[in-house]
Amino acid sequence: MSAQHDIPDAVLAQAADWFARLCAGDATARERQAWQAWRDASDTHRQAWARVEAISQRFAPLQAVPDPRAAATAYRSALASPGRRRLMLSLAALAGTGLAGWMAREYGVFPTVLSASQADYRTATGEVRELRLPDGTQVWLGTASAFDAAYSASLRRLRLWRGEMLVETAADAGRPFVVDTPQGRLRALGTRFLTRLDGDDTRIAVYEGAVEATAASGHAVIIPAGMQARVSAQGVSALTPADLADAQGPRGRYVARNVPLSEMLQALGRYRRGYLSVSPEIADLPVFGSFPMTEPDRVLAMLESVMPIRVQRPFPGWTRVMPR
Incomplete structure (x- = not known):
């Protein structure tokens, strides 16, 4: 199996998100720093970004469409009919948008990100x-x-x-x-x-x-x-x-009962942008409590106040949890 097919869908989705933000034309310097930090954080991130770059020309038709939302809506309508999707991906619905060929080849994480971005x-x-x-x-x-x-x-x-x-x-x-x-x-x-x-x-x-x-x-x-x-x-x-x-997760709370710190921080990562890492020496420390995950900086401060850890932010978008 090739390396690009070994990339987890979640990482490909992150790469697609970064691609969309950078191509929007209004990314700030801090956002570009955060993207670079994300890309350089691991080989998997670099591979995911390389894949995005490799197919970047296939995104060009979407950027040229006068109404990308209408194109996305037509694509979601095609997905509602599995038979049509298997046969022709509803080429008639997508005619004129320039998306049909790309989506037929790349059905998977990138079209899913597109559909999610335009969902009801x-x-x-x-x-x-x-x-x-x-x-x-x-x-x-x-x-x-x-x-x-x-x-x-x-x-x-x-x-x-x-x-x-x-x-x-x-x-x-x-x-x-x-x-x-x-x-x-x-x-x-x-x-x-x-x-x-x-x-x-x-x-x-x-x-x-x-x-x-x-x-x-x-x-x-x-x-x-x-x-x-x-x-x-x-x-x-x-x-x-x-x-x-x-069940508290969709309400923005995380209830920890003897949960490893690494698992807790992995969950917290879903509520914030940028890279969040934890040192192996403290990864297994047990966490207890109820945390307001929609306030990630507050959660990190709460953990830092009761555990033998310190939170470092060497530059925007990059956070490290280290032993105290």
């Missing part, structure tokens, strides 16, 4: 939102997350493009409620549940009612309240107990 409901990095959908369903949308909603007379359908959300469905016996992800479909059975895109998996934790999880392969499992599972394109994992504390 979305949050920026560090932002969380509480939403009420037309049927009364309540959604708490986590940081850097996005979904589309399509309601018809027979079906209520959400398409999660990025991130995570906590869903509390409204009753409607005549219209099933489903959430589609790249790995499959989740059908709510009168429920409250958390779903998160995590690499090549969809994570699902059920807190009330039940959810029927169906992988792209057709393998289906009903997940009852108090249990969780991971859905891949191949199937649904074995069930394990769900942690109610995880």
